[in-house]
Amino acid sequence: MSRGKLSPEDVRQLYEQYGRALLAYAYAIVSGRAAAEDVLHQVFERLLRGNTEISGSATTYLYRAVRNAALNHLRDHSREVALSNGAWLESPKGLEADGVALQSALRDLPEEQREIIVLHIWGAMSFDEAAAVYDISPKTAASRYRYGLAKLREKLKPIE
Amino acid sequence: MDPNVHDDELEAFLRQFQPAKPSALPEGSPRTGLFSVRPHVWIAAAALLVCLGIGLAMRSFDPAPIDNPAAASDARLMHEIVTHLSRPLAEPMTPLLATFPPDEYARRQLSTTSAAEPRGKR
Numbered sequence: 001m002s003r004g005k006l007s008p009e010d011v012r013q014l015y016e017q018y019g020r021a022l023l024a025y026a027y028a029i030v031s032g033r034a035a036a037e038d039v040l041h042q043v044f045e046r047l048l049r050g051n052t053e054i055s056g057s058a059t060t061y062l063y064r065a066v067r068n069a070a071l072n073h074l075r076d077h078s079r080e081v082a083l084s085n086g087a088w089l090e091s092p093k094g095l096e097a098d099g100v101a102l103q104s105a106l107r108d109l110p111e112e113q114r115e116i117i118v119l120h121i122w123g124a125m126s127f128d129e130a131a132a133v134y135d136i137s138p139k140t141a142a143s144r145y146r147y148g149l150a151k152l153r154e155k156l157k158p159i160e
Numbered sequence: 161m162d163p164n165v166h167d168d169e170l171e172a173f174l175r176q177f178q179p180a181k182p183s184a185l186p187e188g189s190p191r192t193g194l195f196s197v198r199p200h201v202w203i204a205a206a207a208l209l210v211c212l213g214i215g216l217a218m219r220s221f222d223p224a225p226i227d228n229p230a231a232a233s234d235a236r237l238m239h240e241i242v243t244h245l246s247r248p249l250a251e252p253m254t255p256l257l258a259t260f261p262p263d264e265y266a267r268r269q270l271s272t273t274s275a276a277e278p279r280g281k282r
Contacts (some may be wrong), residue, residue, distance in 0.1 A: 015185055024179035037182055044185055089177040099177055121174045149167055152174075 006054065011047045014058060021123040022066050027088040028118045029070035029111070035077070036088070039069045063119065063133045098156075105155035113148030116141055 006014070019040065026036035043065045046052055054061045091099030106114055119130040131141040165173075 012185065015182075019182045020179040023182040027179075033180070040182055041185065048185070088180050090180055092176050095176060102174070102177060117174075121171060122179050146167075149170055153165060153170055 005050065006047055006052075006058075008048055008050075011044060014047075014062065015044050018059065018062055018123075021118075022062060024088055024122045025063060025115065025118050026066050026070050028106070028114045029067065030073050033088060035073055036070075039066060039073050042069050057129070057132070059123075059125065060129060060132045063123065063125075067115075067133065101156060102152075105152055108155060109148055109151055113144050113151065116144045117148045117152070120145055 022043075023036055023040050026039040027033065030036055030039060043062065046065075087099070087103065089099055089103055106117070109117070116130055119125045119133065120127070123130075125133075127138040127141045127145065130145075131138040134141070
């Protein structure tokens with residue numbers, strides 16, 4: 001998707017379309033649901049104000065903007081500790097325990113691997129698109145993803 | 161989970177979980193223009209206006225008494241004091257010089273000159 005200046009309606013549509021994945025992505029960087037939502041709203045309110053022009057892919061722009069806002073948030077609130085992390089993945093019926101284990105396992109992954117997994121799985125981004133968010137090569141993005149999956153598999157292994 | 165599970169299966173497992181829905185964006189368009197200015201800017205502007213108002217009020221206040229003779233007399237006295245204090249420093253010296261007898265001054269000047277004259281003639 002490629003756009004220039006966005007109307008408020010376009011912005012709201014983008015929020016509907018990418019809000020969940022972007023929230024998960026913000027969650028992969030900051031700790032706590034409230035902080036992740038703050039970051040997400042900050043990015044979209046800036047877009048609603050209408051003084052931001054998007055050149056190139058809107059998806060890449062959104063993920064980059066969320067990443068920058070999340071890093072700024074981390075820098076400004078480095079001393080704060082989230083009182084509650086809250087759930088950021090909705091589990092299907094019967095998989096609630098797996099959901100909790102998965103969130104915990106994701107939290108334990110190195111940040112760069114966790115972010116690529118979120119982008120690829122829940123952001124539905126190809127490795128080329130994910131690589132554009134970080135200015136890295138698609139091969140690097142793919143290798144981070146593979147390492148991340150391997151660690152995730154290890155962490156989700158039942159205790160024997 | 162089976163530790164030998166393939167990447168495809170692991171991905172399928174992960175995709176069963178959906179990211180949580182974020183809360184709705186605030187309704188209405190965000191504040192723009194003057195209303196988007198942060199509160200501390202408003203406070204600073206208000207303080208500046210108050211200072212400006214006080215300054216103008218003090219400027220327009222005329223301290224010169226017109227109707228009150230006693231106050232007018234005070235003002236005249238104040239004016240004299242200020243005039244007196246702002247006189248050049250040399251002026252207060254005049255009475256001091258006046259106490260020095262002019263004849264004595266002239267005599268001293270004369271004696272100094274006449275004592276120097278013979279040396280010049282030599």
